[in-house]
Amino acid sequence: MMSGQNNQSLPEIGFIGLGNIGKPMALKLHETLLEQGAALRVYDYIAKPMKSLSAQGATACDGITDFSSCQLVGVCVRDDDDVDALLHGAAKESGLLSVLAEGAVIAIHSTVTRDNILRWSAQAAERGIVLVDAPVTGGAEGAQNGTLCYMVGASEEGYRLLARCYGAAAKEVLHAGPVGSGIVLKLANNLMTYAAFVAVDEALALVEANGLKLEQLLHVGEINGVVTAQMQRFISNREMLAQGCSDEDMAALMGPFAGLAEKDLEHALTLAEQSSQPLAATQLVREKIRATFLRE
Numbered sequence: 001m002m003s004g005q006n007n008q009s010l011p012e013i014g015f016i017g018l019g020n021i022g023k024p025m026a027l028k029l030h031e032t033l034l035e036q037g038a039a040l041r042v043y044d045y046i047a048k049p050m051k052s053l054s055a056q057g058a059t060a061c062d063g064i065t066d067f068s069s070c071q072l073v074g075v076c077v078r079d080d081d082d083v084d085a086l087l088h089g090a091a092k093e094s095g096l097l098s099v100l101a102e103g104a105v106i107a108i109h110s111t112v113t114r115d116n117i118l119r120w121s122a123q124a125a126e127r128g129i130v131l132v133d134a135p136v137t138g139g140a141e142g143a144q145n146g147t148l149c150y151m152v153g154a155s156e157e158g159y160r161l162l163a164r165c166y167g168a169a170a171k172e173v174l175h176a177g178p179v180g181s182g183i184v185l186k187l188a189n190n191l192m193t194y195a196a197f198v199a200v201d202e203a204l205a206l207v208e209a210n211g212l213k214l215e216q217l218l219h220v221g222e223i224n225g226v227v228t229a230q231m232q233r234f235i236s237n238r239e240m241l242a243q244g245c246s247d248e249d250m251a252a253l254m255g256p257f258a259g260l261a262e263k264d265l266e267h268a269l270t271l272a273e274q275s276s277q278p279l280a281a282t283q284l285v286r287e288k289i290r291a292t293f294l295r296e
Helices: 021-036 047-055 082-086 114-126 137-147 155-170 181-209 214-224 227-246 247-274 279-294
Strands: 013-016 040-043 074-075 106-107 132-134 149-153 173-178
Touching: 013 021, 021 040, 021 047, 021 074, 021 137, 021 155, 040 047, 040 114, 074 149, 074 155, 082 114, 106 114, 106 227, 114 132, 114 149, 114 181, 114 247, 132 149, 132 155, 132 181, 149 155, 149 181, 173 181, 181 227, 181 247, 181 279, 214 227, 247 279
Parallel strands: 013 040, 013 074, 074 106, 106 132, 149 173
Antiparallel strands: none
């Protein structure tokens, strides 16, 4: 990891997408930039997180055009369609590709398809802009604590820029390889995560069917290292919600997370097909993941 703290001045940086992970990412990045004499420009279509970051000293933007002076813009939005709209413009608003100056860098933190990363990168290059993939792992807690791992698909020069700007706000900024490599690592990582969720869900069903308890399963799993902290949080939180929620409540609370899981697994399976690499177990995880989140 490169620390990002050196004598070279930082570029003007922007960040778009202040959701569950994006907001703590942006806040941690802003805090580290302030320590180095820089500031962060932020934007989200929801005003509340922008006000929160503005209160911390970040510059809240009114729209995409306010990023025209940025040399680096991070994008952390829900899916491929949201990224596409930001790059090319939606409704009457201009997109980043028409707003940013030649030589600017766009870092896509969202979990999207490799096909779109490569397409967007080529479109950006036509305008003299560099677009790289830099998805993250570590969740909202990692974003808040500055312990995310950024998986960067970029040239050496692009990687060095992101390591310099993000390094102090992350546990590691990893150079995965050329553009598109970061998202491959991210999809593979998410595949393992969701497979683990399905495994602990089925293990719980087995022990409960035989009169044993979740606490016993988690205790044994912790001792032998099979149950990670992430798995334990997932299954414990789900069980707590299920005890006091109707099916409709569970769908409302956990459904959006199930949808993200389905999206990521679909992306992984598409990539597997393109790579002529069958993933039979992942297909089964994809079929079971919604029921796993909703405890059905």
